[in-house]
Amino acid sequence: AFDAHMGAVGGQIEPYHLSKVMGTSTCDMLVAPANEVSDTLVRGICGQVPGSVIPSMIGMEAGQSAFGDVYAWFKNLISYPLKYITDEKLREEISSKIIADLSKEAAALPLTEKDELAVDWLNGRRTPDANQLLKGGIINLNLGSDAPRIFKALVEATCFGAKAIVDRFNEQGVTIKGLIGLGGVAKKSPYIMQVMADVMNMPIRIHKSEQTCAIGAAMFAATAAGLYPTVEDAMDAMGQGFDAEYHPRQENVAYFQKRYDLYKQLGTFIESKISQ
Structure with missing residues (x-):
């Protein structure tokens, strides 16, 4: 889902940090350098494509049918x-x-x-x-x-x-180092996000923006227009940051x-x- 990929960029995705767009369902995206992923293929996810999400990295996508x-x-x-x-x-x-x-x-x-x-x-x-x-x-x-x-x-x-x-990524040799929460549920439900942190035994950062897809599209446009040399530079300059973080109890x-x-x-x- 390209809109979710835009959202991951607008939400300032980082290598090995699973970016979770949480709404009616979820779209979970991860990026990692191609030379580090090498020939590793994660079994049973939605897709793994060079240049997906961020052009210079391997993009991987998973998700839940209902959230x-x-x-x-x-x-x-x-x-x-x-x-x-x-x-x-x-x-x-x-x-x-x-x-x-x-x-x-x-x-x-x-x-x-x-x-x-x-x-x-x-x-x-x-x-x-x-x-x-x-x-x-x-x-x-x-x-x-x-x-x-x-x-x-x-x-x-x-x-x-x-x-x-997360367990599937870890088991297949792509270690998840952190979680980023995007979307309506992430923004509106502290209870659910706290349970998520407890279950994962890992902090989850909630992005400040409610329009990460639009911001991500603007970041790609700014890169294509030559305002920034890479998408990563555009994320650093245009990203709005995070306004909440839940830690496991x-x-x-x-x-x-x-x-x-x-x-x-x-x-x-x-x-x-x-x-x-």
Whole structure:
């Protein structure tokens, strides 16, 4: 997706830092010097192309089929009774507060090993190893499983899906050194970004701009016009920088690693036993 490539440049992508455009789905981009990548091919991602994203480097792309769409699906699910509210303004006001309120309640929940657990393949799996026929799932449900607890499981699942992509790069010899967050979810949801940092056990920087695709296009235009010798120089001169950074909370890292292992087990079960 060339618009996402522009966004990665506008978001000041760096070698070996995974630039994550997080909206309804995700587009994850990484660049690395060609002489360092050499003949390494990362299996199961969307693409790996010389000169992609930044002309002088190898560009690699991965992503998730659903990210913000997972939260939107759950919001729509629990919003069903709102149709009985005849006051349109009141209905929209309540609807607009649901995700923020769910995030606040989910963030306050204690972390236990028996928490509800989800797999995020509600729109199939893009990477690693594309399979659009896969389905999502939720387990550990009980009569105490309320909306914030299920929302917490869905947020964790989308972050576990993001970690699976990072793990694939690392396993294939392209080491991820940092994370850059772009897009609507990155800008609007501190709770989700904090869970992302905890799950990844790695800081994630959130870019200041809300229009990274437009800025990236301007950077390419400025380079083509000869104002800057390289795209990297244009990024240095025109980039707006970062306005937030989330660091992993070390007291939560072990919990999320155990949960990630269970997520992978559940995903294997769904893929091998159910989605056939």
